[in-house]
Amino acid sequence: MPDYGFSPIIGHDQIKEVLQRAAKKRQPGHAYILEGNAGSGRRMLAKAFAMSLLCENFGGGGRPMEPCGACKSCVQFLTDNHPDVKVVTHEKASLGVEDIRAQLVNDMQIKPYEAPYKVYLVPEAEKMTAQAQNALLKTLEEPPDYGVILLMTTNADFFLPTIRSRCTHLAVRPLPDSLVLRALTKKVQEAHDTSAAELSAEGNRPEAAEKAEAPFSAEEVSETEIRMAVSFARGSIGEGWNILSSGRFPFQKKMAKKLATEAGSLSVSGLLSLLKEWEAGDYPVILECLRLWYRDAILWKAEEEKAEKYLLFGEDPQLEETSRLRYESLERIVEEIDRAGARMKVNVRPENAMEILFLTLQEEYRRASVNGGNV
Ligand SMILES: [Zn+2]
Known part of the structure; x- marks a missing residue:
């Protein structure tokens, strides 16, 4: 079994289905909140989705709803070299407005290099300051067609209601x-x-x-x-x-x-x-x-x-x-x-x-x- 894509993720079948369908139809939402405890699988789900969106062969020709792992995009993704995938990081304890501006808001103005989408993964998104959230909000209000933002968080209540209302909320619940x-x-x-x-x-x-x-x-x-x-x-x-x-x-x-x-x-x-x-x-x-x-x-x-x-x-x-x-x-x-x-x-x-x-x-x-x- 490959160690990428959706198949190695245990449980969370409904969320997988939502994301696989969106990737198959090529109709992702502009922003998702993946809310769940540490280690619950949020990051694996986000990565599987990003890889699927960018894969040149996803679900085509009767293939399974999995990234192929072999196309140019998949190879770039698996070696952490995909130019259209960004992981938003922060050096301080909080995720500040400068981090969000430089790595997401401004970066999103630049069109994707190769893929139809530009995907932003934001781990520990609950650490965004109020200012950072306001900066993000402007992008969420008028996102370019190709922009997809995946906010990973332990608690979506930390987000401004205006952010929450513009995202698809996926609750990554504890497994049995x-x-x-x-x-x-x-x-x-x-x-x-x-x-x-x-x-x-x-x-x-x-x-x-x-x-x-x-x-x-x-x-x-x-x-x-x-x-x-x-x-x-x-x-x-x-x-x-x-x-x-x-x-x-x-x-x-x-x-x-x-x-x-x-x-x-x-x-x-x-x-x-x-x-x-x-x-x-x-x-x-x-x-x-x-x-x-x-x-x-x-x-x-x-x-x-x-x-x-x-x-x-x-x-x-x-x-x-x-x-x-x-x-x-x-x-x-x-x-x-x-x-x-x-x-x-x-x-x-x-x-x-x-x-x-x-x-x-x-x-x-x-x-x-x-x-x-x-x-
Ligand atoms: Zn592929």
Whole structure:
């Protein structure tokens, strides 16, 4: 299967259909909003659409509704050399009026070099300042026939209503867990096959040595870890894959378990020294692993035998000990974990949010005298 176009994109069938039809009829809208979470597939959809619009053979002569991958335009696109495709970038934290003017508004006045369209991809479009949006608005009001703008955003509410009303809005919704699970399992398998093929073809090439040092080893990813990543991903294959391929997942899982099993006996200074090893990206994943641990404990408590197949930490004998906490305690802990995550999002220092959570854990454990709480 090719790794470009619509076919490798999992789910989002309705959006694909809308975009494929527009490309086939050669009647794209002038502006689209692709709204969805990070890693949800917005960029893949936007790129597949841009490539399809520009492909010389798209859908012609009974071909599938996919870019051909072989015409001059496709080759230019795949090597990031298409003169009529622009990705609008920004160096500062926000996407300012100068960025929009130079890279989009003024650039669009120049006719396409070769293709019938000029396509502008705008990642992180929610970062456009009000001034930048006003500059863009003028273009949206009177766009040249060939102009197509693809705004990618996590939240379309950041746009001026006048912008929203001039765009086709496509909501890139979270995928069902079953699809994310299938996709991640396949990606892990592919990564495994690739590294196995590289090993067998190795010789003493320098790249082989480099690969050996890469943090991600597909062989070490267990089915349980994939299922945990699915839970964390909340419908986004990209997010799930980030966790699995970061090389930090085994550490993150270990830390979550350590907190869950040792909070009763660990001191605050012990916690703080643990936190020194954590990187910024570890916090949300560790919190999610912790949440799963307690969710498992609740399930275990409710239905010891039936629950087994749903448990993510199921093989772990220490889960049973946690499950001896009262329901109220377990529920309070899960609420506190969610609260810690919310605090981190509003810029409370993550160390402080962890400390507050840790104190709740200690309190509940001591009360119940479990998991080392009987000190
Ligand atoms: Zn083509």
